[in-house]
Amino acid sequence: MKDMVRSVEKKGTKEQIRDVAIDLFSKKGYDAVSIREIARTVGINEASIYNHYKGKEDIMDSIIESLIAEFNPGPEEAPVEVLLEKYGPEVYMNIAGKAVTERMKEPHIGVICRLICIELYHNEKIRDFFKMTFMEPSHRIWELTFRKMMDLGYIKEYDERLLSTEFFDYCIFLFFDCFVIRYDEVPYEELIDNMINSMSKHIKFILDAVRIEEDSP
Amino acid sequence: MKDMVRSVEKKGTKEQIRDVAIDLFSKKGYDAVSIREIARTVGINEASIYNHYKGKEDIMDSIIESLIAEFNPGPEEAPVEVLLEKYGPEVYMNIAGKAVTERMKEPHIGVICRLICIELYHNEKIRDFFKMTFMEPSHRIWELTFRKMMDLGYIKEYDERLLSTEFFDYCIFLFFDCFVIRYDEVPYEELIDNMINSMSKHIKFILDAVRIEEDSP
């Protein structure tokens, strides 16, 4: 009970260390941040870090764990067909896209996305997370969604894997474009708004490409 | 003349240092490589590095300079319309795509591409190079090309900037996918072959989307 109270009224030291580490890692990269800098930013002695974590790598591992928990899709089964029939393909895809991008507007999620992007190349655990927990399931969901669109007669017959690739992989480009290429160009919120905008155009392009022309037969 | 002979029969120490640095940086990232490691790999004393470069950052700057020279498009004006009329849009785009990807098969170019990808986020000069010398001109070229395709009646009327974005930005995804996400998954040559394959499918998808149906009017 004492623990519960403390965790509400004041973040525990362990969580503070983790959050500061996320922030610093996302700004300068894992290699460029020292245990000393983390401790100084939290406001504790560097030796105290070792009461909570085995070392620097252990902090990163803990971040990755919290990251998996954060991005794990809830047990909610999305009623794809119901929403598809209610809104039609274009509105549906925009809603689905915004469900993800709007979350990125939370600064807390933003720094995590940045961290994923910049550590992707030299942290195998993050790479595995990105591939297995993010890209793979997303592709599966979009394959099912495009399959459904075909079954409902909204779009022409195609290989659903091709459509999923064409649609979603471009979204991954937007993700990199935002968090790697343009990250420091403009204020963060503007960056995400640009991303949402680009995604809308992309959705329109894809659907125009595969829509069944209703005036031809 | 003595210099010329030496540069042919044996690479100078300065060039050796730069090449070893490219290799190590591309494997472990700039931060994780020390002057000592570079010197050891070249086979000279670490102090000798300072006879050729002011320091570690100077080596990186020299790499970026050679990189700009390497990727700078030659003065050759590509006769877009001639080739377009000769081969048609699909073959033309595949040839243009392969002109780039085949170069990446040279290991020398491969490590440079890897280096660009992994230092993009925390080296401003590389980021500027990527944006100004690579992405920007490529978009311009593809805008002109798609404009030409419309003028020649190959594809429907669209905004050429939209087409360039849809086509080329997806290629940038393939670039990141190759050099960041999957880099260590399979042998390098296989990686590039996958990339060429994916690009072919993408070209076909884009052209199917915008092609003028010749049987309708």
Add this chain to the structure above:
DNA sequence: GTCTATAAGTGGATAGAC
């Protein structure tokens, strides 16, 4: 140009007092 030697600093990590 290359080496030895060394400076001057930063890194992660631990022992032990409070």
Add this chain to the structure above:
DNA sequence: GTCTATCCACTTATAGAC
């Protein structure tokens, strides 16, 4: 749990002999 003090490996970089 937090602190002081300390260890030691490793970093960039320079001075000066050959």
